[in-house]
Amino acid sequence: MKLLGLLMISAVAALAADETVLIQNADIYPITGAPLKGGSLLIQDGKIVDIGAKIAAPKGATVLDGKGLRVYPGWIDSATQLGLEEIESIRETNDTGELGDFDPQLKALSAVNPDSEHFGVVRVNGITSAIALPEGSGGGGGGRGGGGGQLISGQAALLHTDGWTWEEMEINRSAAMVLNFPSAGGRGGRGGGGGMPSDLQDMFPNAANAAGNAQRNVLDQIAKLNAFFDDARKYKTAKAANLPDFRKDLRFEAMLPVIEGKMPLAVNASRAAAIHDAIAWSEKQNVKIVILRPRDLTKAGPELKAKNVPVILGPVLALPENEDSEYDEGYTQPLEAYKAGVKFALGTFTNEFVRDLPYQAATAVAYGLPHDEAMKALTINPAQIWGAGDLVGSLEKGKLADLMIVDGDPMDVRTQIRHLFIKGKEITLSNKQIRLYERYMSRQ
Amino acid sequence: MKRILLGTLLALAPLCAETIVIQNATVMTEGPQGIFKGSVVVKDGKIAEIGEKVMVPAGATIIEAGGQYLIPGIIDCHSHIAGSGGINEGSVSVSSMVNIRDIINPDDIAIYRALAGGVTTANILHGSANSIGGQTLPLKMRWGKSAQEMIFAGATPGIKFALGENPKRSGNPQGGRGAGAAPVARYPATRMGVEDVIREAFNDAKGYKADWDAYDAKVAKGEHPIPPRTDLKLQALKEVLEGKRYVHVHCYRADEILMMIRAAEDNGFKVRTFQHALEGYKVAKEIAAHGAGVSTFSDWWAYKIEAIDAIPFNAALLTKKGVIVSLNSDDAELMRHLNTEAGKAMKYGGMNETEALAMVTINPARQLGIDKTVGSIEVGKDADLVLYDGFPMSDFSKVLKVWIDGAQYFDRDKAIADQATKEAEKQRLLDKEKSGQRQPTRRPNQ
Numbered sequence: 001m002k003l004l005g006l007l008m009i010s011a012v013a014a015l016a017a018d019e020t021v022l023i024q025n026a027d028i029y030p031i032t033g034a035p036l037k038g039g040s041l042l043i044q045d046g047k048i049v050d051i052g053a054k055i056a057a058p059k060g061a062t063v064l065d066g067k068g069l070r071v072y073p074g075w076i077d078s079a080t081q082l083g084l085e086e087i088e089s090i091r092e093t094n095d096t097g098e099l100g101d102f103d104p105q106l107k108a109l110s111a112v113n114p115d116s117e118h119f120g121v122v123r124v125n126g127i128t129s130a131i132a133l134p135e136g137s138g139g140g141g142g143g144r145g146g147g148g149g150q151l152i153s154g155q156a157a158l159l160h161t162d163g164w165t166w167e168e169m170e171i172n173r174s175a176a177m178v179l180n181f182p183s184a185g186g187r188g189g190r191g192g193g194g195g196m197p198s199d200l201q202d203m204f205p206n207a208a209n210a211a212g213n214a215q216r217n218v219l220d221q222i223a224k225l226n227a228f229f230d231d232a233r234k235y236k237t238a239k240a241a242n243l244p245d246f247r248k249d250l251r252f253e254a255m256l257p258v259i260e261g262k263m264p265l266a267v268n269a270s271r272a273a274a275i276h277d278a279i280a281w282s283e284k285q286n287v288k289i290v291i292l293r294p295r296d297l298t299k300a301g302p303e304l305k306a307k308n309v310p311v312i313l314g315p316v317l318a319l320p321e322n323e324d325s326e327y328d329e330g331y332t333q334p335l336e337a338y339k340a341g342v343k344f345a346l347g348t349f350t351n352e353f354v355r356d357l358p359y360q361a362a363t364a365v366a367y368g369l370p371h372d373e374a375m376k377a378l379t380i381n382p383a384q385i386w387g388a389g390d391l392v393g394s395l396e397k398g399k400l401a402d403l404m405i406v407d408g409d410p411m412d413v414r415t416q417i418r419h420l421f422i423k424g425k426e427i428t429l430s431n432k433q434i435r436l437y438e439r440y441m442s443r444q
Numbered sequence: 445m446k447r448i449l450l451g452t453l454l455a456l457a458p459l460c461a462e463t464i465v466i467q468n469a470t471v472m473t474e475g476p477q478g479i480f481k482g483s484v485v486v487k488d489g490k491i492a493e494i495g496e497k498v499m500v501p502a503g504a505t506i507i508e509a510g511g512q513y514l515i516p517g518i519i520d521c522h523s524h525i526a527g528s529g530g531i532n533e534g535s536v537s538v539s540s541m542v543n544i545r546d547i548i549n550p551d552d553i554a555i556y557r558a559l560a561g562g563v564t565t566a567n568i569l570h571g572s573a574n575s576i577g578g579q580t581l582p583l584k585m586r587w588g589k590s591a592q593e594m595i596f597a598g599a600t601p602g603i604k605f606a607l608g609e610n611p612k613r614s615g616n617p618q619g620g621r622g623a624g625a626a627p628v629a630r631y632p633a634t635r636m637g638v639e640d641v642i643r644e645a646f647n648d649a650k651g652y653k654a655d656w657d658a659y660d661a662k663v664a665k666g667e668h669p670i671p672p673r674t675d676l677k678l679q680a681l682k683e684v685l686e687g688k689r690y691v692h693v694h695c696y697r698a699d700e701i702l703m704m705i706r707a708a709e710d711n712g713f714k715v716r717t718f719q720h721a722l723e724g725y726k727v728a729k730e731i732a733a734h735g736a737g738v739s740t741f742s743d744w745w746a747y748k749i750e751a752i753d754a755i756p757f758n759a760a761l762l763t764k765k766g767v768i769v770s771l772n773s774d775d776a777e778l779m780r781h782l783n784t785e786a787g788k789a790m791k792y793g794g795m796n797e798t799e800a801l802a803m804v805t806i807n808p809a810r811q812l813g814i815d816k817t818v819g820s821i822e823v824g825k826d827a828d829l830v831l832y833d834g835f836p837m838s839d840f841s842k843v844l845k846v847w848i849d850g851a852q853y854f855d856r857d858k859a860i861a862d863q864a865t866k867e868a869e870k871q872r873l874l875d876k877e878k879s880g881q882r883q884p885t886r887r888p889n890q
Contacts, residue, residue: 356743412838
């Protein structure tokens, strides 16, 4: 009987895709505009078609009474391995890090497993879309995915967390090209270690030597990177010339949108020096960049702002980099980005804690970030950074109906999600974990 | 010299526990008084009085809480901080002779960071590389004190056991951790072997105990027998059999939890806590019947195959089935916000705020057998207290002040005010190093 009930719920949820849904009497928080108390929102054909104080229910519409509830756009996690990695420690379930220095032709999207249990787990916490990164943090995947030591590791995809196939999940299959920028030391970026501040090098000759070697290694890597970009430009010229012996090259073909400034590079660069180098390099190459996982925002902030470079902040709940850093260094990174006027979004850089994304943002609020800015960092900012500002990230007419109906502040852990829609389809608020919970609660 | 003097002064400062009254607070006692708005009086390091109205002792320092939340100091039932990087004696399958007490590093910055996250007591466990690991003990986060002074006086010591993937990894030629290093195969390599190692060890320990019991009986009769040879490895297990040492078992899967319960029962001892126990919810009935506690993660999962059936409802389900549950960190970062881990028990499984907060205060205190002195705000207990600027289990709130034994060990305002001084001191030391007045500081063995 219970099973039958479950089947019927699934059937209803599946049917809902084509349905017209009217949400009434709810407090609507569009993010890009002022909240509308006790308003209505109409969903049709997967999109938000109207928002207003009172909307008459179209014929055949499902009406949801939102009294006492609030409507928000779904969350966007700007750095995950969703669909690419199932169990962190098992290499066979891992498709994040390929071999080779330059892999611009690789696309995360087509390796995404739509049936990954992770999607169900993160969905019920309101994560309606996410960036799936081919290798997140510069070399971190060595020995896991097998590779991970790449300079260019492939194309990150912006995807919905629901869909029968990866094609149906796609929002933007080429949201960014992932580059692990060569740097000496520090997390993120790729390089030979060392990373000693220059003012200490004369005091520690041996270490300074090692740092010198690391620096040479970095310069080698940058030279390689430049050569690859030069080759990509020559390829573009050759292609335009349309010579008879021209042969298509999949790697350079994939680089064309990058060198044409149509696709941003998502650049792993953590420390202020690496960020500075990456920005200077991008200007020389005349390419658009987004910085992944920056630290040191007090130092790097002004330049990021001046050059209009957006950033994807790493986990807020992170230990300070150095033993003598302030204990709340990680908690205040979003505040520092905000104070510097840098456009930022949040990423969890993991699969395990994607569902905690709103709580990470709330921690930033506890340590000074304005509440509204935290909300934007999980919604409209990432949508704009990843080239989907007209599709998702806010409640506006014409946008996809990715939204949640909740009973409180959506970043508060006590708040429960009552209804969730992705592309206008109501999502059944269940997953493997909830099913296990129900099953074992019933054990006598 | 100056530096040593400064260090001494810093260390002494929190010793002088004064009489304080924290007034106008929302007090979540986790004790019989429940939640009330009022005051807490602290005297001689203990909680002297609590209530809506209290007698303010003459000369008391008044802390105006402005309606903010006061909770008992947070207790982490599973931590590896302050372990000098040597927390896991993994060379042998049974390492019950080693003791965390011998390697406590009171200068580990993780202690200060935990303190700044409201943690006042942590159970420092041996690692999980072997079926029977080393001896363990709880510490108070008395930052600035010596290792000896951090030890939780009077607490029953513990021992770490470990089941599943971690202890069997060392025996598996394919499963060695360090890629490239030639793994030395070490029994056990399977869950069957893990069970056997534990049963063999207690077989030996019971024989050892019988020898000593016979000896003690003869001594009691006034005889002068030759004592048996002391065996440090079996001595710790003898203490387990005598109930003088708590067993904390690292585990994941339901089958191995059940195995451990039966192995313990067959050998006449009790498991005090199952640590992690991500599938504990599947054998809640058996755990409750055995009388063990569970100390788990709020929402970790999928990082290895034995964590694949983990559910964030584990803590709530086990509580509903009659098990005492705590939420732990096992991690220096997570340790800094166990309050919001407790908040997740409200989201996943509908615990009320008292039940949820209990999971990081009174419940771990009960699991560690220290609930007579800590874990709740009750008259006579240690004044281990945390003041938050909002609902303590919300991520929107942060720790303002922390007291241990009535002495203030953390104050956010002071931490912020001290930043400039610390930066200046750092710069001064750097300049001094650079000016060549000193030899570069070198760490030993570098």
